[in-house]
Amino acid sequence: MSTIPTSTSQSSQEPPYPSMRDLQGDGIPVRFVDATRRIFWSFEGDFPSAVSVMKTALTPESLEPLFQPDPSEGSSGTWHEICQHALTEPKVSSVRASVYHLEQYHEDWMGWHREHPWAEYVTHGEMSDADRPFASAMREDGSWEEDSDTEWMVACCGEERPLNKDVKLEIKPAEGCQYVTIRDYVSAVHPWLLSLREDIMMAKRVTLGYPSEFATEFMVEVNAGGTIRIMDRVKWIKARSGAPQNKYLPAAMLERIRKARELRESAGK
Structure with a gap:
């Protein structure tokens, strides 16, 4: 037990x-x-x-x-x-x-824009120390620094990548x-x-x-x-009133789920 x-x-x-x-x-x-x-x-x-x-x-x-x-006591x-x-x-x-919503913001944004050919990038070497992100995994030399020529998406479709939200x-x-x-x-x-x-x-x-x-x-x-x-x-x-709810997902959300599934499947091949 x-x-x-x-x-x-x-x-x-x-x-x-x-x-x-x-x-x-x-x-x-x-x-x-x-x-x-x-x-x-x-x-x-x-x-x-x-x-x-x-x-x-x-x-x-x-x-x-x-x-x-x-009303007779002012702010009390x-x-x-x-x-x-x-x-x-x-x-x-x-x-x-x-x-x-803020916890999901970056992941969802990347899910929409990652594959766009018109996304804007900079290299790690062009970024300041304050803005430069850590690598996704520790490197062989024990550091968390990406190579200076590694590209990093910074914007797409007129929106900045939502970092630190x-x-x-x-x-x-x-x-x-x-x-x-x-x-x-x-x-x-x-x-x-x-x-x-x-x-x-x-x-x-x-x-x-x-x-x-x-x-x-x-x-x-x-x-x-x-x-x-x-x-x-x-x-x-x-x-909260007992009224029937519309349980259908918006078409755009269904499309996002479909794209995410396709990306996972292609990554696994």
């Missing part, structure tokens, strides 16, 4: 709490609490007005404000009780946020608290996501195969594992 590691999980129930990364590194599962599924989070506007709380995870038509200002007001909840189970002292954000508890709460997380992540909006929207377009029609309103979705995705607002609400 398999056993679950207990050394870190035991200590994690009492402060000081470990980070989410430390727990996961020890093989201990960490999940975002069920209360996070009630968050109605618009990918626009200022915090906290951009975020509401659903009465249940499947009632987008029944919203309560995350923060209710007190009342935070929704969900804000005090620990963000994760078990509790953690820090969480690292990342965006799925997979940024992260470390979220820590507010002063006086030893674990990350839902309020800590949402208040830190919302403005960070908005600062990345241009890259996120471009990454989504690439993944979807540069669709001719693109949604204009979006929602932030965070799953139990903490993965952040930016979703079409209409589809997001329908998915």
Whole structure:
């Protein structure tokens, strides 16, 4: 019978709490609490007005404000009780946020443009030390440097190659608290996501195969594992309202999948 590691999980129930990364590194599962599924989070506007709380995870038509200002007290007001909840189970002292679309951006972009004959290249010798990438594998002499005449794609179709877009954000508890709460997380992540909006929207377009029609309103979705995705607002609400969903993939995405399969098959020959 398999056993679950207990050394870190035991200590994690009492402060000081470990980070989410430390727990996961020890093989201990960490999940975002069920209360996070009630968050109605618009990918626009200022915090906290951009975020509401659903009465249940499947009632987008029944919203309560995350923060209710007190008109007689200026900037003061009342935070929704969900804000005090620990963000994760078990509790953690820090969480690292990342965006799925940015994690996939470079790979998807290369999948679309790698075979284009009009792509723009420079050699490694023409690049600065700061911009020069490491080799994909260690060389025989133990170095990670490519030959100076090795070509490197830098742009295609009027777009620069999306390098270093997979940024992260470390979220820590507010002063006086030893674990990350839902309020800590949402208040830190919302403005960070908005600062990345241009890259996120471009990454989504690439993944979807540069669709001719693109949604204009979006929602932030965070799953139990903490993965952040930016979703079409209409589809997001329908998915939580019991409305039937269109499960067909866009034609451009199907074409990308077909091309990727052909490349894998040709590489294996």
